[in-house]
Amino acid sequence: MIPFSVLDLSPITEGGSVAQSLENSRRLATAAEENGYKRFWLAEHHGMKGIASAATSLVISHVASATRSIRVGSGGIMLPNHSPLVIAEQFGTLAALYPGRIDLGLGRAPGTDMRTAQALRRNMETSANNFPNDVVELQALLGPGTEDQKIIAVPGADSNVPIWLLGSSHFSAHLAGILGLPFAFASHFAPDMLLTALEIYRERFTPSPQLDKPHVMVGVMGVAADTDEESDYLFTSMQQSFVALRRNARGRFPPPVKSMDGLWSSDEKIFVDHAMTYAVVGGPETIRSKIRTFIEQTKADELIISMPIFDMEARLHSLKLFGEAQRQLAAAA
Incomplete structure (x- = not known):
């Protein structure tokens, strides 16, 4: 039987607080580890009164520090909200603090409303369109590097943090297949394209240094x-x-x-x-x-x-x- 994992948003309940929500995420992660779950992922959302995981990298560290074996990561980081170098440094740091336990799931949605996305991204026209190039750039920053590499992520370089592509449509299915990356589909809220997206991903999959066969x-x-x-x-x-x-x-x-x-x-x-x-x-x-x-x-x-x-x-x-x-x-x- 396939492994189970947990996706958490650090929900802020009515009558609760952000501090309580973040502590609940730690409790949930430790319980997931005790019950044999493989991963504990946190999602990036902004401007949501009921979600406390906006600073996703920080919450990942908060959770990882309370656990010992379960993989902890992002489900996901909305890459167009950030420069690839910033994410490489953040996840390179996480990989140094928690070796062999960090995952980097990437999405291209804003994770918020358009006004908040504008405040995050500044340039809305190019951010989402640059997603494939940003993913490739991030791969290079987290990889072993080359002699002529001009920009180096420290921490980050040669950390080889596993990258996943997340999606709710065909776009990321195509991209994950072409790049040879594992693919996670958001069927928990977007059911329509699930089966066709998985079919596209598997058909288009090209082996890569990270992955030799499709993984969904x-x-x-x-x-x-x-x-x-x-x-x-x-x-x-x-x-x-x-x-x-x-x-x-x-x-x-x-x-x-x-x-x-x-x-x-x-x-x-x-x-x-x-x-x-x-x-x-x-x-x-x-x-x-x-x-x-x-x-x-x-x-x-x-x-x-x-x-x-x-x-x-x-x-x-x-x-x-x-x-x-x-x-x-x-x-x-």
Whole structure:
């Protein structure tokens, strides 16, 4: 059975604080390590009142310092927001502090609204268009270097931090295949192009010094509890959050509710249900069945789970249940 990993956004809950959210990420990472997860990734978002992982490299270090073996990385760094040299130095430093444990997942979306993206990037016209060149430049900065290299990342040079490309469309699938990089698809919120993107990636894949054959990670929203009813209740926090996102009324992560009736329109329900096409929500038997089907459908090499749960103890219990599901599926394989 394929390994499971965790995607975390350091959610800031209603009534909570940034400090509490960052401490919760540490707790979740240590629990993921204890339960056999392979990676713990953090995502770059800006201007979001409910997300504390904007300074992603710092949060990665915060988490990595509390763990010993689990790989820690970005899911992802939105590269057009930064110069490749800055990211090479940051992740070269992380690789020196936590040898053999750092991953660098890269995306080309802004991770925020356009006004905030403008404040981050200054030049919106060239940033996203330069993404393929920026990835190649970053690879060179993290690689062994050459005698005639004019710009050197210190730290960073020869750290060879593994680079992943993240995407929710065909663009990054093409690019990851051409560059011979592992590919992670954001099916936890963008289901439409999942299967065609994976097909394109595998067809276009060219072996590289980093990778000799295609390697795919797929994402799911995951909420596990002791019963299907309890997991459905916990999942209403994510449903409310997506409704707020559609209304451009971003706030802190809300507590669950007994019913979504009256909290969303029929169009909003359709939008959220579609975005959550591949969500794995349920009790132990239900999540095992859904995961098995999803893996068979995608033929993925890894699964990464985002667990949008308001209560920290319930989030930790969900993580434990998914870990148990992975082991049971592996035993049955």
